[in-house]
Amino acid sequence: MTCTEEYQERIEYTFHAFCKVVIRNAMYTALRTRSRKNKREISLDYLTEEKHYPLGTEDEYFIVPEPDEQYTLILCGDTVLFNNGLLVEALSRLPAQEREMLYLSFFKHIPQREIGRRYGRSRSAAGYHIRKAIRQLYEEMEELAHEE
Numbered sequence: 001m002t003c004t005e006e007y008q009e010r011i012e013y014t015f016h017a018f019c020k021v022v023i024r025n026a027m028y029t030a031l032r033t034r035s036r037k038n039k040r041e042i043s044l045d046y047l048t049e050e051k052h053y054p055l056g057t058e059d060e061y062f063i064v065p066e067p068d069e070q071y072t073l074i075l076c077g078d079t080v081l082f083n084n085g086l087l088v089e090a091l092s093r094l095p096a097q098e099r100e101m102l103y104l105s106f107f108k109h110i111p112q113r114e115i116g117r118r119y120g121r122s123r124s125a126a127g128y129h130i131r132k133a134i135r136q137l138y139e140e141m142e143e144l145a146h147e148e
Helices: 005-040 044-050 085-093 096-106 112-118 123-147
Strands: 071-075 078-082
Touching: 071 085, 071 096, 078 085, 085 096, 085 123, 096 112, 096 123, 112 123
Parallel strands: none
Antiparallel strands: 071 078
16 A cells, blocks of 8 residues: 555644643643642742741751860871760770771871781771771770760
8 A cells, every 4th residue: 555645734734733742731731830830839938938937947956066175186196186085985995006097097108018017907997996996996885875
């Protein structure tokens, strides 16, 4: 069955008309959706001016307490000041070598390769000891927090 040019033009015309109808209906749907959304929404300006509600709140968990006192700890010959007594207590319970590795890694930002070289270990062994010290520090702080 062969299609004539007239038949192909008719199919094309019908397809274009169908596409126009679909696009028009999609536009009406979008307008209706936007209208419904605008009816349900309330402006933040209205809430703050009319009802005097603050835009944000502060939770007591996120408020940083004022440091009451500072604790000193000597690590690798440097005097380090801390505001957290639990942290100083937990650090003092760690072995001296692991305490120094933590200090070099987190305060001095020395790479693990260099820390391992200082203590006669490989980079991976130094990283293992640092992670182990962090775990132990966390456990010590948990214990100290539950004791209080």
